[in-house]
Amino acid sequence: MATGGAEGALDPVTAIALVGALGVGSQWLAWKLRMPAIVLMLVAGIVAGPILGVFDPARDIGPLYAPMISIAVAIILFEGGLTLNFHTLRDAAEGVKRLVFIGAPLGWLLSTLALRYGAGTSWESAAVFGGIMIVTGPTVIAPLLRSARLARRPGALLQWEAILNDPIGALAAVLAFEVVLVLRTAEQVGEAAWSLILGLVVACVLGAAGGYGTVWAFKRAKVPEFMKVPALFVAILAVFAASNLVLHESGLLAVTLMGIVIANADLPSFEEMRRFKEHATILLVSGVFILLAASLDFAALSQLTWRAGIFVVLVLSIARPVTVFAALAWTKLPWKEQVLVAFTGPRGVVLIAVAGLFGERLVELGVEDGALIGPLAFILVAASVVVHGFTLKPFARFLGLVASETPGVILVGGSNWTTGLAQALKKADIPVLVTDPNRGHLRRAREAGLETFFGDILSEGAEMRIELNGYKLVVAATDNDAYNTLVATDLGPHFGRENVYQIAREKAGTARHSLPATLGGRKFAGEATYNELNRLMWNDWTFRVTGLTEEYTMEDWRAKRPEARLLAWIDESGEIHFVSEDDEVSTAPGVRLVSMLPPEEAERGQDAA
Structure with missing residues (x-):
C-alpha cells in the first residue's frame, strides 16, 4: 500500500x-x-x-x-x-x-x-x-x-x-x-x-x-x-x-x-x-x-x-x-x-x-x-x-470505422432556411443531416443533394438508422415551437446541453408563454424565430463562409458586413461551433465564419478566402 x-x-x-x-x-x-x-x-x-x-x-x-x-x-x-x-x-x-x-x-x-x-x-x-x-x-x-x-x-x-x-x-x-x-x-x-x-x-x-x-x-x-x-x-x-x-x-x-x-x-x-x-x-x-x-x-x-x-x-x-x-x-x-x-x-x-x-x-x-x-x-x-x-x-x-471524420450538425426541420444553412455547411466540409417528420418539408433538401432523414428525430427508428455518434451539434428549427423545445430537452443529455440549440419561440417574451431554463436549448441566430429566419430567405439573404487571415481580421469582416448575422465559426481542425454573440468567436487566422448576409452586402464582392 x-x-x-x-x-x-x-x-x-x-x-x-x-x-x-x-x-x-x-x-x-x-x-x-x-x-x-x-x-x-x-x-x-x-x-x-x-x-x-x-x-x-x-x-x-x-x-x-x-x-x-x-x-x-x-x-x-x-x-x-x-x-x-x-x-x-x-x-x-x-x-x-x-x-x-x-x-x-x-x-x-x-x-x-x-x-x-x-x-x-x-x-x-x-x-x-x-x-x-x-x-x-x-x-x-x-x-x-x-x-x-x-x-x-x-x-x-x-x-x-x-x-x-x-x-x-x-x-x-x-x-x-x-x-x-x-x-x-x-x-x-x-x-x-x-x-x-x-x-x-x-x-x-x-x-x-x-x-x-x-x-x-x-x-x-x-x-x-x-x-x-x-x-x-x-x-x-x-x-x-x-x-x-x-x-x-x-x-x-x-x-x-x-x-x-x-x-x-x-x-x-x-x-x-x-x-x-x-x-x-x-x-x-x-x-x-x-x-x-x-x-x-x-x-x-x-x-x-x-x-x-x-x-x-x-x-x-x-x-x-x-x-x-x-x-x-x-x-x-x-x-x-x-x-x-x-x-x-x-x-x-x-x-x-x-x-x-x-x-x-x-x-x-x-x-x-x-x-x-x-x-x-x-x-x-x-x-x-x-x-x-x-x-x-x-x-x-x-x-474507416468512425461515424464521421468531422463532428457534424443535425438540423431538425425542413425549410428554406435549414436547406440554405445545410448547403453552406456541406460546402465547408461539415457533415450535416436535415430531418423532418413531414416528407414534403424535405423536398428542397433532397433536391439539393443533402443527407435527409424522414421521420421523428426522437423515434426509435432514428436511433437505429442515424449514426448519432457522427454528430456533435443539434439545431431544433421546425415551425412548431413546442416540438423544438421537446427535441432540445430530450436530446440535451445525449449531446450535452451546450451543444443543443433552438430557434426562438414566437411568444417567448410574454410571461404566460415563457418556459423555465430547464426546458429547451441554447439561443441561436440572435434569438430569431422560424418566421423571421425564413422571411430573410424570402428577402434574398444568403449564407456565406468567410476565412479569417492575418490581413483580414474579425474587425475587418465586421466593418465590411455590419448587418451580417453571425451563426457559427469553424476552427482550424474543421470543427464547427455555433454562437450567440461575436465575442464567443475565435479570431485566430484560419478560422472560418458562417453567416447570413443581406443582398446588398452579398453584392459587394467576395470576402477573404
Whole structure:
C-alpha cells in the first residue's frame, strides 16, 4: 500500500473528497486536452498514492475501502446493463452472441496459457486469473467509444461484449477457484459443483426478480416519482448482497441481469433513471480508478520480472485477436470491423478489483504466486488502457470505422432556411443531416443533394438508422415551437446541453408563454424565430463562409458586413461551433465564419478566402 505514517493520515471525509476531486478533475482535464480520461486518472492516483504518499486508501478510509469498491463495481455493472436495450443489437446480435458464447471460453483458455507460459505462474493462479481476464472493461470502453465516435455496429459489439462478459469473467474465476479449493482441501467435488450451480441459479433468479419487481412497482405507481431513484439504489444493493451470500461474486451477474430487464421494459421514467445512473457511474468510475491506483504497492510490483512484459504482449497481440477472429469467423461482419474489435480489448476496474480478491484467497490456500495476480492485473490494465486509449481513434479512422471524420450538425426541420444553412455547411466540409417528420418539408433538401432523414428525430427508428455518434451539434428549427423545445430537452443529455440549440419561440417574451431554463436549448441566430429566419430567405439573404487571415481580421469582416448575422465559426481542425454573440468567436487566422448576409452586402464582392 501507499506509504505514509499515521501522522500524515487523512480523515475519511477528506480522503473521500480528495478521491472525488482527483477523479472528476482528471476527467475534466482529459476533456479539455482531448486525452483518454482513464490514463489521467491512473496517473493522478499513482502520484497521490505510492509516489507522494499523500493518500493511502487502506490507511485513510480503513475497513470501508473494500466494501466501497465492491458496491461501486456492482452499480457500474448495473448501469452497464441499463444500456443494453435489445433494439440496439440489430445486425450486431450474431457477433455479440459469438463473442460471449465462443469468445469467453476461448479467451479464458488463451489467457490461462499466456499466464502459464508468459508470466510463468502456476496452473492454479493461471486458471483463476485467466477466467477474470475474460472481461474487457465497460468502465474503459464507454469513455473510449465517446471520444472515438465509432460507427454504430463495432461500437455496439464492443459495448455489449464488455458488459456481458464482465460478470461471466467473475463467475469463471469463481469456478476455477472452486476447482482449486477442491484440489487443495480435498473437498467433495459434488458439493463444490452444487454450490456453484446453486449460486448461478440464485443470481439469475434474484436479478430477474429484482428487475421485474422494480418494473412492476414503477409502472403501477407503487413508488412515488421522487423516490424512484433511491428505491432503485436500495434494490440494487439488496440483490447484490443477497446473491453474494449464496455465491461470492455472483452478485455481479445478478445486478447486470437486473439492469438488462429494466432497460427492455419501456418504463416511462427510464430516461430520468438512466441519466442519473450515468452521472453516478462517472463519479464511481473516477473514484474506483483513483482508489485502485493509489493503493498500488510498488513492493508488489517489484516481484514481477521481465516475463510480465511477455505476458502483456501475448494477451494484447495474440490471445485477444485470436479469440475475436475465431469467435467471429464465418459471420457477415466485414473484416475491418473484426480487426478493430480484435485489437481493442482494454481492461478496467472489475479486473483489478476481482483479481485482488482472488489473489488473496489463493495465497490463503497455499498458492504462493497468487500474490502476483494483483500486480499482473494492474500492469495489464495500465498497458491496455494506454495502448487502446491513444490508438483506438486513429486506428478506427484508418479502417474507416468512425461515424464521421468531422463532428457534424443535425438540423431538425425542413425549410428554406435549414436547406440554405445545410448547403453552406456541406460546402465547408461539415457533415450535416436535415430531418423532418413531414416528407414534403424535405423536398428542397433532397433536391439539393443533402443527407435527409424522414421521420421523428426522437423515434426509435432514428436511433437505429442515424449514426448519432457522427454528430456533435443539434439545431431544433421546425415551425412548431413546442416540438423544438421537446427535441432540445430530450436530446440535451445525449449531446450535452451546450451543444443543443433552438430557434426562438414566437411568444417567448410574454410571461404566460415563457418556459423555465430547464426546458429547451441554447439561443441561436440572435434569438430569431422560424418566421423571421425564413422571411430573410424570402428577402434574398444568403449564407456565406468567410476565412479569417492575418490581413483580414474579425474587425475587418465586421466593418465590411455590419448587418451580417453571425451563426457559427469553424476552427482550424474543421470543427464547427455555433454562437450567440461575436465575442464567443475565435479570431485566430484560419478560422472560418458562417453567416447570413443581406443582398446588398452579398453584392459587394467576395470576402477573404
